[in-house]
Amino acid sequence: MLALRSVNGAVFSILDYGRHARSSSALYCKQSWAGNICRYSSTSLKINSDRLWKTIHHTAQWGDSKDGGVRRLTLTDEDKEVRGWLAENVKELGCTLKIDEVGTMFAIRPGSDNSLPPIAMGSHLDTQPAGGKFDGILGVLGGLEVLRVLKENSVKTRNPIAVVNWTNEEGARFNSGMLGSSVWAGEISMEKAYGLKDVDGKTFKGELERIGYLGTVGASHKKNALGAHIELHIEQGPVLEETGKAIGVVTGVQAMGWLYVTVNGRCQHCGTTPMDRRSDALLAASKMIAKINEMALDLEGMSTVGVINSEPSSPGTIPGKVRFSVDLEHLDNDSRALMVERTKKICSQIGELENCKIDIEDTWTSRGVRFNPLCIDTVREAAIALVGEDGYAELPAGAGHDSVNTSYHCPTSMIFIPSQNGISHHPAEWTNQDQCALGVQTLLDAVLKLDQKI
Amino acid sequence: MLALRSVNGAVFSILDYGRHARSSSALYCKQSWAGNICRYSSTSLKINSDRLWKTIHHTAQWGDSKDGGVRRLTLTDEDKEVRGWLAENVKELGCTLKIDEVGTMFAIRPGSDNSLPPIAMGSHLDTQPAGGKFDGILGVLGGLEVLRVLKENSVKTRNPIAVVNWTNEEGARFNSGMLGSSVWAGEISMEKAYGLKDVDGKTFKGELERIGYLGTVGASHKKNALGAHIELHIEQGPVLEETGKAIGVVTGVQAMGWLYVTVNGRCQHCGTTPMDRRSDALLAASKMIAKINEMALDLEGMSTVGVINSEPSSPGTIPGKVRFSVDLEHLDNDSRALMVERTKKICSQIGELENCKIDIEDTWTSRGVRFNPLCIDTVREAAIALVGEDGYAELPAGAGHDSVNTSYHCPTSMIFIPSQNGISHHPAEWTNQDQCALGVQTLLDAVLKLDQKI
Incomplete structure (x- = not known):
């Protein structure tokens, strides 16, 4: 808060x-x-x-x-x-x-x-x-x-x-x-x-x-x-x-800036791929977004995921690739740096659990x-x-x-x-x-x- | 499973x-x-x-x-x-x-x-x-x-x-x-x-x-x-x-079919809107997606969110509207009906918590x-x-x-x-x-x- x-x-x-x-x-x-x-x-x-x-x-x-x-x-x-x-x-x-x-x-x-x-x-x-x-x-x-x-x-x-x-x-x-x-x-x-x-x-x-x-x-x-x-x-x-x-x-x-997270999963037929054999990039991204929000609240900063794109974007296909933005802001530069570090950790941990490979780009930072x-x-x-x-x-x-x-x-x-x-x-x-x-x-x-x- | x-x-x-x-x-x-x-x-x-x-x-x-x-x-x-x-x-x-x-x-x-x-x-x-x-x-x-x-x-x-x-x-x-x-x-x-x-x-x-x-x-x-x-x-x-x-x-x-969930939040500037004064449609959608997945596992069915679209899709703006598909499948017709019911409940509960209005369309169903x-x-x-x-x-x-x-x-x-x-x-x-x-x-x-x- x-x-x-x-x-x-x-x-x-x-x-x-x-x-x-x-x-x-x-x-x-x-x-x-x-x-x-x-x-x-x-x-x-x-x-x-x-x-x-x-x-x-x-x-x-x-x-x-x-x-x-x-x-x-x-x-x-x-x-x-x-x-x-x-x-x-x-x-x-x-x-x-x-x-x-x-x-x-x-x-x-x-x-x-x-x-x-x-x-x-x-x-x-x-x-x-x-x-x-x-x-x-x-x-x-x-x-x-x-x-x-x-x-x-x-x-x-x-x-x-x-x-x-x-x-x-x-x-x-x-x-x-x-x-x-x-x-x-x-x-x-x-x-x-x-x-x-x-x-x-x-x-x-x-x-x-x-x-x-x-x-x-x-x-x-x-x-x-x-x-x-x-x-x-x-x-x-x-x-x-x-x-x-x-x-x-x-x-x-506030110190502010953007990360872009790419989640690479496996694009598969949703009806024929059992739940425990999936690499669902959007499920992984959703868990990351919720967790990043909790983290920001914990550290009294602000986080926003404003952009999300999922491929191949078909209702019957498990998403193989998702890219989303993460805006992180904090009154304190060191605390924002900690938010960036924790965000990267959250994404890599959830990525591992969900069998997805993660790439993170640090595209813009503005000092507070x-x-x-x-x-x-x-x-x-x-x-x-x-x-x-x-x-x-x-x-x-x-x-x-x-x-x-x-x-x-x-x-x-x-x-x-x-x-x-x-x-x-x-x-x-x-x-x-x-x-x-x-x-x-x-x-x-x-x-x-x-x-x-x- | x-x-x-x-x-x-x-x-x-x-x-x-x-x-x-x-x-x-x-x-x-x-x-x-x-x-x-x-x-x-x-x-x-x-x-x-x-x-x-x-x-x-x-x-x-x-x-x-x-x-x-x-x-x-x-x-x-x-x-x-x-x-x-x-x-x-x-x-x-x-x-x-x-x-x-x-x-x-x-x-x-x-x-x-x-x-x-x-x-x-x-x-x-x-x-x-x-x-x-x-x-x-x-x-x-x-x-x-x-x-x-x-x-x-x-x-x-x-x-x-x-x-x-x-x-x-x-x-x-x-x-x-x-x-x-x-x-x-x-x-x-x-x-x-x-x-x-x-x-x-x-x-x-x-x-x-x-x-x-x-x-x-x-x-x-x-x-x-x-x-x-x-x-x-x-x-x-x-x-x-x-x-x-x-x-x-x-x-x-399997019995199968699609729902489309629309989450209506409030599109606001991410740096100037405190975390507790938001109606973040994508954060709400992310929590729904994770919860729907848990529900499907619980009921031994399958769920997939394959399509997601967020507006206005700017890294510095809190998403005001998100629409996503939900594919739900089950071997048993009654169990799939229960999955649909629970999905609707999950979305409405999370929508309320996140100050977002929810619309759900039942676009396609195929009996098992x-x-x-x-x-x-x-x-x-x-x-x-x-x-x-x-x-x-x-x-x-x-x-x-x-x-x-x-x-x-x-x-x-x-x-x-x-x-x-x-x-x-x-x-x-x-x-x-x-x-x-x-x-x-x-x-x-x-x-x-x-x-x-x-």
Whole structure:
């Protein structure tokens, strides 16, 4: 069971949180937010909920999928249009716009000490092929709303404040997720990024040039440093909604990765092969899947088998070959390594019992990170000031985000707001106006607090 | 564990049979057969192993798949050619050839009392799309070899003796297996059979007409009765080979059928959805598959999940929908009904535990049959005379055969011979010359014994 840290530092399970959330204070917190902009700002500055909401829907025209969602694959014409709109808007706010060598946009509002690297509010404007209006988008447009509030209130920060639109976070067109931030962090070489091709054979570099976003600023944390990175994002999961929490203070990103298990049995006639003379690849795989799940629960991690293929796929034939994916995630890198080891052991033991030969490929791993304590504390302070001690939860991010890459090189944390029914990467992805406004208010307040600390 | 009845009536498991088979008498039996025709015929008549073997390979030209197998779908040009060849050969032997309304061929060698319905040796000459040289074919060509031996030895039987080539046993082109014998037995109406279409929209009746096999003899056990039906067939399973038995005395055909289970869960992001807040359709399905297997072992039946499909099939997404097939088989009809009931209970219980909704379709059922005791005894006597008490096994057929349909209306049993590696419905399907010859000798001897009993 995934453990979440409560406000007072005790460890509650998700279920405990669920019970906790049914307290009156959680309800009070929700009621306080109904149909209005923030009444609980910890600063005197208030974001404009209606302007934010209009901006979200205005920009959804570029890639409007006509079913409530957005299809805005990176470096397409739709991406070019929303980038052009962003560039125009940040320039109107007096920002300097830098485009780096992989097309990531850095809109920088000067501070009083411009020798300092900027405090960034970053996320991405690209989407999945059948994506929603919020994933990534809210983090950039929320940052823009913060800049607008700073501008209209003539706020002078000490640090420069930036909005960052990272290139190709989704990895849906060029299959390498979090690409812009990975190059910036030195996790992937620029050459490798440039050479990536889409399904039509078009290269990443060629498409950057085509839409006019092959910039000249060094795509590197060394050449283009950030002082901090705060990312506002929808949760993409059900925890906040189901526990009645308005804000998630994100403590880190889980270690995650995929194994692919191939089970080789013997394809035989089901009516003529006695039960004790079989090498049934699907029976073996089924036992493995159930056991891997038990193991993940034991180690307080997460496991998911999302893909399974069986051959020859005939109702009268014992499956001779089954291949399935195993996603393993854990807050702790060592614990995830143990999960991988145990998964391999489970598969080999069950394979032996079921007379099947096993092959396991380790196809993808992403290290887990714990975010910067100062940043986490700052987001928590902002959240408590807005929604009270019972109105927020601390939780890890289960999906990869650009903040993983920034966290290697600058103080980083994230703010989550609820996703209706936990749905994401789908046109039905939804977070309401009040929830979005509260998230952006938290972002504004956290950035202003951080400006005083850094 | 599937129980087989031993010679002395005690019940041995398959494993017990395996131990049993390693006795010296089983070896002796095998050695006696090396590279020769039958030395142990219980009659003075001996089949011609070389002629049989040549006939098998000669007729494999019609539908030769060039990879060792045969592709001879029913009512195709290849089927027309092999039928024409059979018609010519049985006429040369002095047989009357009757073609019934669904194209089934009855080649009848007169006996001394032609008012009696014939003792038939029946099987089929059609194959699966990627079939072998033996499945079905051996039963017809073996019958032809028996007729040849009777003719060259001027044997006069009391009953007429027939070879039957049942139409469309495989059901591969017109998707209704054992079609000719089903119409004959009154299990399927002729109108329904006539209306069946292949993938190109051609009808069964139209194709019968096209190849010249729309006969006029009533396709009915009432209008065209049989006195008995003995079917020689390859086992299509591993039991005889692995237990070192040369002949299988088939006691009946298992009750069998298919369920399709649909598990409806909730499709969610795997990294953001805690383990205790999931409706994982594949995890639920995996637990069901393992439990159904345990249940089948408990009830001494057989279960196989051959098909599984999971949606949306992404390694990072919890499966929202899984559909899988369940083949359930048992020697006893009531026990199979109990297996179906327990399977439904298992699925609904696990579905509830895993927060998934279950739908179950009962798509196909075939009643089990126990063959006629006189016929079984006769085949057993012939087998013992040829290979001794340790050289044969009694076992059920796990696949459907035309003999299921004949058993409803005339005394029926079957003779099995080993399949190399248990492989069937594949170009690699193989049974060697000696094994085929021993099977046909058993068929000859059983038919002659039966002629004296009926």
